Amino acid sequence: MAxxxxxxxxxxxxxxxxAVTEGTMAHLSxxxxxxxxxxxxxxxxxxVEDWHARALDKLDDLRSRYRGLQVYLDSCVKCGSCTDKxxxxxGTKDPxxxxxxxxxxxxxxYRRYFTxxxxxxxxxxxxxxxxxxxxxxxxxxxHQCSQCRRCSVFCPYGIDTAEISMAAREILDSIGYGQKYCxxxxxxxxxxxxxxxxxxxxxxxxxxxxEEDVEDDxxxxxxxxxxxxxxxILLVTPSADFFxxxxxxxxxxxxxxxxxxxxxxxxxxxxxxxxxxGMFIGSxxxxxxxxxxxxxxxxxxxxKRIVFGECGHAWRVAYSFLNTLAGPFDFLDPDYPVPQHxxxxxxxxxxxxxxxxxxxxxxxxxLTFHDSCNVARATRMGNKPGGQFEIPRNVIKAVCxxxxxxxxxxxxxxxxxxxxxxGLLTDDLMEIRVKGALxxxxxLRNAMEEEGVTHMAAICAICKSQFTKVLPYYGMDMxxxxxxxxxxxxxxxxxxxxxxxxxxxxxxEGEA
Amino acid sequence: MSLFFxxxxxxxxxxxxxxxxxxxxxxxRTPAPLKIPTMPAPINQAGVVMRLFREVVFFESLFKSTKWxxxxxxxxxxxxxxVLLRHLRYFMDPVWxxxxxxxxxxxxxxxxxxxxxxxxxxxxxxxxxxxxxxxxSDYLWLVILIVIGFSGLMMSFxxxxxxxMVKSFFVGLLGFDFGTLPLDLPLMVHLLLVALLxxxxxxxxxxxxxxxxxxxxxxxxxxxxxxRHIAPWAKAMEDxxx
Ligand code: HEM
Ligand code: HEM
Ligand code: SF4
Ligand code: SF4
Numbered sequence: 001m002a003x004x005x006x007x008x009x010x011x012x013x014x015x016x017x018x019a020v021t022e023g024t025m026a027h028l029s030x031x032x033x034x035x036x037x038x039x040x041x042x043x044x045x046x047x048v049e050d051w052h053a054r055a056l057d058k059l060d061d062l063r064s065r066y067r068g069l070q071v072y073l074d075s076c077v078k079c080g081s082c083t084d085k086x087x088x089x090x091g092t093k094d095p096x097x098x099x100x101x102x103x104x105x106x107x108x109x110y111r112r113y114f115t116x117x118x119x120x121x122x123x124x125x126x127x128x129x130x131x132x133x134x135x136x137x138x139x140x141x142x143h144q145c146s147q148c149r150r151c152s153v154f155c156p157y158g159i160d161t162a163e164i165s166m167a168a169r170e171i172l173d174s175i176g177y178g179q180k181y182c183x184x185x186x187x188x189x190x191x192x193x194x195x196x197x198x199x200x201x202x203x204x205x206x207x208x209x210x211e212e213d214v215e216d217d218x219x220x221x222x223x224x225x226x227x228x229x230x231x232x233i234l235l236v237t238p239s240a241d242f243f244x245x246x247x248x249x250x251x252x253x254x255x256x257x258x259x260x261x262x263x264x265x266x267x268x269x270x271x272x273x274x275x276x277x278g279m280f281i282g283s284x285x286x287x288x289x290x291x292x293x294x295x296x297x298x299x300x301x302x303x304k305r306i307v308f309g310e311c312g313h314a315w316r317v318a319y320s321f322l323n324t325l326a327g328p329f330d331f332l333d334p335d336y337p338v339p340q341h342x343x344x345x346x347x348x349x350x351x352x353x354x355x356x357x358x359x360x361x362x363x364x365x366x367l368t369f370h371d372s373c374n375v376a377r378a379t380r381m382g383n384k385p386g387g388q389f390e391i392p393r394n395v396i397k398a399v400c401x402x403x404x405x406x407x408x409x410x411x412x413x414x415x416x417x418x419x420x421x422x423g424l425l426t427d428d429l430m431e432i433r434v435k436g437a438l439x440x441x442x443x444l445r446n447a448m449e450e451e452g453v454t455h456m457a458a459i460c461a462i463c464k465s466q467f468t469k470v471l472p473y474y475g476m477d478m479x480x481x482x483x484x485x486x487x488x489x490x491x492x493x494x495x496x497x498x499x500x501x502x503x504x505x506x507x508x509e510g511e512a
Numbered sequence: 513m514s515l516f517f518x519x520x521x522x523x524x525x526x527x528x529x530x531x532x533x534x535x536x537x538x539x540x541r542t543p544a545p546l547k548i549p550t551m552p553a554p555i556n557q558a559g560v561v562m563r564l565f566r567e568v569v570f571f572e573s574l575f576k577s578t579k580w581x582x583x584x585x586x587x588x589x590x591x592x593x594x595v596l597l598r599h600l601r602y603f604m605d606p607v608w609x610x611x612x613x614x615x616x617x618x619x620x621x622x623x624x625x626x627x628x629x630x631x632x633x634x635x636x637x638x639x640x641x642x643x644x645x646x647x648x649s650d651y652l653w654l655v656i657l658i659v660i661g662f663s664g665l666m667m668s669f670x671x672x673x674x675x676x677m678v679k680s681f682f683v684g685l686l687g688f689d690f691g692t693l694p695l696d697l698p699l700m701v702h703l704l705l706v707a708l709l710x711x712x713x714x715x716x717x718x719x720x721x722x723x724x725x726x727x728x729x730x731x732x733x734x735x736x737x738x739x740r741h742i743a744p745w746a747k748a749m750e751d752x753x754x
Contacts, residue, residue, distance in 0.1 A: 020640045065745055067542040068728045074535075075723030078650045079585065080635070080642035081577040095644045104645065116715045117649070125716075126647030152550045154577035156567065157720055158729030160548065284545060284746065320547045320736045327740045337737045377551050380734055385552035413552060 006431045008473045009091055009438045011445050017084040021093040029140040031428050033178035040187035041286055044176035051175040052130060056113055058174045062167050063110075069167050072159045073110045076100060082151040082159070087416050088144050091435035096141045099151030099161040105137055106168050135177060142168040143179055144432045146421035147280065147313075148373035153413055165422070166282025173281055181426035182277045186286055193272045193293065194239035200226070200269035206242050207267070210252055219498035222259045224251075227301065228266035233258070234298050235267050236274045236318075236339070237309025238461035246483050247464055250310050253485030254342050256492050260356075261349045265307075271297035274314035275461065279321075280423035287317065291325040304333040307340045310483060312372035312460030313421065315341060319379040341381050343459065346488060347391045350398050357491040359401050365455045366402040367487070368447050369393055370440065370467075371415035372460035386412075392459055392484055399491040404451045410443040418458075420466030433466060434473045441474045448476075457484045514692040517703060518685055524710035531714025532722065539726040545743035553734035560733055567724060584631030588657075591625030594618045595664070602675075602682045619668055626661040629654055649716065656705050663702040673699045 035045030048054060063070040082099040084090070089097040096102060104126070111118030111127035118127030128134070147162035172178060188197045198206075207224040214222045225231065235258075241251040258265045271293040278287030298306055306329075308318045318339045323329065329338040337344075349355050369392055381387040389412050397403050410416050419436030447453040458464050458481060467481040554560050566572040571589075574582045598618025601607045633654045636642050667673045674694040684691040693699065712718070725731065742750075 020644050067539060067544040070542055071539060071723045071726050074719040077717045077720050078645050079581055081574050081581060083641035098641060100645050125649045152729050154573055156571055156574040157724045158550050158727045160729045323736055323740050324546060324742055380551060
């Protein structure tokens with residue numbers, strides 16, 4: 001499955017809504033989890049004998065614990081509003097990738113076993129028996145949803161297919177039919193502390209390397225501390241930031257900002273991962289277990305604040321769920337929100353005038369910004385609704401001279417997912433990743449042709465990895481994707497920096 | 513025959529009220545364990561009330577999406593609302609002043625309703641994506657509503673029925689007093705289908721009416737950092753593990 005045995009869609013001026021073509025993606029399913037990865041997560045090792053009864057029991061259990069699921073299963077009027085909103089449908093033509101088509105895979109079983117109409121008049125309301133084939137269909141299509149919530153924006157009742165996908169994956173996990181990519185990663189995190197399986201010493205090495213690089217570059221000794229007790233701020237960032245381009249340039253940027261703000265900060269080897277794949281598999285228990293590591297790290301290190309690095313779904317779990325899962329955080333400084341986003345931190349410092357920039361450092365680029373789906377539709381930054389759109393743009397504009405937005409129907413709350421979110425960022429799902437990127441690639445290409453855009457900034461580890469892989473399929477260059485804090489890092493003028501002697505140290509310490 | 517209708521409407525009313533109450537109770541009882549409003553979301557309760565208001569009155573989200581569906585859907589629902597308000601005159605004596613005032617509009621709202629429904633039906637049949645997601649019941653609902661509307665309009669504009677008699681039947685029925693109905697075909701059709709609608713309401717997609725108000729993606733306040741949100745079952749799990 002590694003080689004491209006599919007066609008990359010062609011880019012046109014607009015993404016036309018395709019004519020429904022059944023079954024175009026029925027062949028695609030991710031690799032199935034190995035037994036020990038399932039058991040690590042408290043799921044049965046492989047498909048259980050009595051899967052039929054247990055799947056139905058789980059569905060019943062979930063709908064009694066999640067009001068959203070129950071309401072969403074009941075309320076859809078089949079108005080069709082969501083049908084042309086999913087990037088995976090637009091890229092594949094497969095009607096089971098229309099949000100309501102995807103929901104119906106679960107809904108038809110819900111109706112058959114749990115509703116009056118479905119029990120007695122199944123044909124009338126489209127109810128169907130749960131069979132072995134149903135499971136495979138769930139496995140296939142619920143792993144072709146990046147849980148981006150675009151559909152929920154346009155549904156008159158806010159029906160969120162992401163919630164349905166999570167529930168379906170939880171059901172599949174509960175009968176031993178889990179996905180390799182997600183479950184393996186969660187198991188690794190539980191054992192080692194991050195998704196990439198980087199142990200403490202490796203992190204230490206990397207960070208020392210970064211310190212050397214930055215000092216060589218600027219002559220300033222910026223620290224990248226690990227496990228430093230008594231620091232004010234615990235930075236939790238996606239582990240991709242520790243090694244891959246363009247992620248690591250973002251990490252360098254966070255360090256420079258902290259340095260200039262004059263705050264003490266640290267990373268933690270125990271909680272060296274912002275990502276929380278427990279969300280992708282819809283498992284409250286696993287999501288909580290992962291989150292508790294952050295609480296423990298904060299307690300052990302005695303920090304006062306928690307700040308998250310650039311990552312989309314991680315910011316969702318952090319902003320929307322962390323207080324629920326691992327709170328209350330009454331042991332932290334009550335003057336700051338828990339947690340904060342690194343962009344909130346940086347923007348605040350910029351507004352206070354604590355950071356100096358040479359914007360011309362980014363003059364070789366014309367930038368645009370990709371709103372990550374989870375940040376856009378599942379979180380906030382700052383204290384006003386919509387801050388998640390403004391703050392990243394404000395920061396980019398503060399460090400770059402050339403910025404333009406992509407087409408307004410592809411940004412903000414209507415943003416298109418990169419195509420790799422929700423536990424799909426794995427090579428065995430390359431086909432859906434490439435096809436699902438079509439709307440974003442189209443918007444980017446248009447901005448390049450019409451506005452001369454050269455680079456796209458993002459604030460999500462998944463988006464960055466996904467675009468690095470997918471841009472070349474569409475004839476663009478993998479380096480066109482950059483981290484927002486990479487831009488900050490390139491433009492920031494460190495106090496006492498070699499090539500720019502601008503006098504004595506500014507005494508501003510922020511309000512830390 | 514009139515006795516049949518009396519009993520039918522008593523049963524239909526019971527099913528509608530009890531069925532809906534059970535569903536509403538189920539929704540109210542089921543916790544939403546995580547904060548999942550579709551963002552950007554209001555940051556206080558007043559904002560949530562406004563958001564729901566805009567959804568209910570203007571179909572805001574649908575408007576963002578497909579203008580044709582919005583247009584027909586909104587015409588249908590607005591027409592339906594006026595028609596139902598106008599119908600209240602069959603159930604009260606004397607008739608409340610606002611209900612009297614809307615009578616002239618209500619009469620034509622029936623057309624808006626039927627045109628809207630027809631538009632939705634055409635869309636359902638001809639747009640391939642909507643056709644794909646439709647099951648027989650989705651078409652039937654539109655047909656039922658169109659026939660209710662059409663038979664009503666027949667009575668209003670073509671073959672008038674004895675509305676005074678209809679009124680005394682239903683006002684009487686409210687006090688469990690079984691009267692007689694004029695036995696005209698359009699009225700029979702009208703009433704049979706209305707009773708059917710009432711009977712099916714709590715078991716069908718018409719649950720979108722309570723559903724909208726209980727949808728966590730629309731009715732939650734965006735304040736997870738300020739206020740800890742925790743469901744009873746999650747709290748119990750926490751206590752057990754610590
Ligand atoms: C709070 C009141 C209500 C609200 C906010 C509401 C909202 C909506 C919305 C937004 C739609 C989707 C768009 C469309 O297809 O029109 C819809 C569809 C529908 N509604 Fe309602 N509705 C309400 C009450 C009712 C009632 C009382 C009925 C029944 C008598 C009803 C019957 C329907 C039907 C049958 C459809 C599906 C139309 C189709 O097939 O396309 N609604 N409703
Ligand atoms: C027990 C309940 C109902 C009764 C007794 C009833 C009775 C009637 C009568 C007698 C008329 C003729 C009015 C006239 O001649 O001026 C009428 C008209 C109409 N009915 Fe109903 N109806 C009921 C429920 C409904 C419902 C639930 C709907 C919609 C879903 C509806 C839709 C209409 C429409 C569209 C008209 C024509 C416009 C108008 O005169 O308002 N009816 N109905
Ligand atoms: S959540 Fe996103 S990926 Fe999933 S169905 Fe909705 S639009 Fe498609
Ligand atoms: S927009 Fe909502 S109600 Fe309409 S078909 Fe999609 S999920 Fe169903």
